[in-house]
Amino acid sequence: MVGLVLISHSARLAEEAVALAVGIAGDDAPIHPAGGTDDGGLGTSIAKLETAVAAVDQGDGVVILMDLGSAVLTARTFIEDRTDVVLADAPFIEGAISALVTAGTGADLAAVVAAAEEARTIGKLC
């Protein structure tokens, strides 16, 4: 199964986003948070990202969702030398839920990224 990692400036935001996504989409596919700096502050950590990616990597690829700013830069730097890990340009919470649902069906890497990115276009009031 494709794995998911949520990288955020805030450790707790990443954890809560994972919990909500699992609550809705179930735990068929692996998902892991990577939030905050190494010393628990606000920011991002490539070491935490590495650990999270390793935790969800089952050999079918990993999709990373970023909240903003340095999370994007850290994730981009991380994937420089990885072809099996891709970034989704998606809303953090909504993209995570869609991606996790799709990953849980056994979909491939491209389909999971597409699901995350389509979340951008789905209205909540219609």
Place this chain on the structure above:
Amino acid sequence: MVGLVLISHSARLAEEAVALAVGIAGDDAPIHPAGGTDDGGLGTSIAKLETAVAAVDQGDGVVILMDLGSAVLTARTFIEDRTDVVLADAPFIEGAISALVTAGTGADLAAVVAAAEEARTIGKLC
């Protein structure tokens, strides 16, 4: 100033989203979480929403951002008899940051809703 309320199924997700938005956009405009059910479970509460709206209402209107599902239904039911409170059809985290930044400039209700909804179209990788 226009106030903001974030309603989520998860009390902690709403709280962490508020913290991140304030960390980035500052606390010029008021923002309040309304997450979880009255007894702290996963779900939404119109009583929590009322309290949160009252906490951020300075007379210039309030914008509500919802994560999904029953948060949308609860918010819609709440605004039935309120013309000064509007819902933003926006990504939860990204919309909250944009809306809070815009509210902090003293923008009016329509501009804050528009800022939240535009967050949907802003790419992270470009």
Place this chain on the structure above:
Amino acid sequence: MDTEFFLRWIAAVTDRVRAERDHLTDLDRAIGDADHGSNLDRGFTAVEEALAATPPATPADVLVTTGTTLIRKVGGASGPLYGTMFRTLGRSIGDAPDVTADALADAFSDALAAIAKLGSAAEGDKTMIDALAPAVPAMRTSFDAAAQAALDGAEATTNLRARKGRASYLGERSVGHQDPGATSMALMIDALRAV
């Protein structure tokens, strides 16, 4: 139908919800988050208390109090939806002390529209609407016909793919399970029969 009739209906619904609580939760476990039975039980227990605390004067009072209490107490998607249904029934009926069968059928038609609008949902989306929508025209005939239509509609959700609510996240995997909200809706309409 007078105030007593509607109080008896709500009491019957409350009993049925309690009796079906675990079944409704099991249905919600398959395609949701396993709380539909406990959500409704919590809601109707609060309704029971509210109606006992301030005895309602009119049929509309019964229905509006029921709706408002469900909105405040349920905590899940079904709270605002059923809340809106009962409040719309009450508002549509107005302050008549006695409600004709036609007026109630009209009120159910209004309630269907209100639920569909709130949930941005239509028939076929595998929701409570799939039990309510066929019951609305059947109510012009009899409560029996309405109940049968609602039960059939609820059963037919099994083969549908969910397009609204949490179950919609499951996509194709939602097929093969009866919708919990359609099931509870059918139960409520069925309860009219025995009042």
Place this chain on the structure above:
Amino acid sequence: MDTEFFLRWIAAVTDRVRAERDHLTDLDRAIGDADHGSNLDRGFTAVEEALAATPPATPADVLVTTGTTLIRKVGGASGPLYGTMFRTLGRSIGDAPDVTADALADAFSDALAAIAKLGSAAEGDKTMIDALAPAVPAMRTSFDAAAQAALDGAEATTNLRARKGRASYLGERSVGHQDPGATSMALMIDALRAV
């Protein structure tokens, strides 16, 4: 320029970052989150330790170790950005034991491209790029010219509106403040002069 030259440069940058730490953080307080000075101080302290622990064999070693350490230790947006700058400088230089002025100028040109790509940013966005971009052509002339261009570029960010990074959320309110990253970039290029 040999390995020693680059070690002296990084040591000088480390000293300057420490000396300017509070100033950089103050600039970031105005339009960011008040951590740019401490981010870089943490990063370059780790670089100092890494270079001491495994003495580098070539100029590229110095630069790649510096970059990799910054990526791992800074924690803010400037970490991946400066990390990419130093790693690109190292990779561009290759394994020559002695680097010509031309090769270094080419490497800085590559580093500019790499930062711009990583940050999806261009000159005028009120970022570190506004100090680096004018320094790149000036480096063909002299370190003095490059340093002057970088310092001028950093100063000119004051009148710009931020379009990338946290400061971009401030919109018009970012105008009137010098960009912290442009300021630290100018400091790094300025440090080349005294090596």
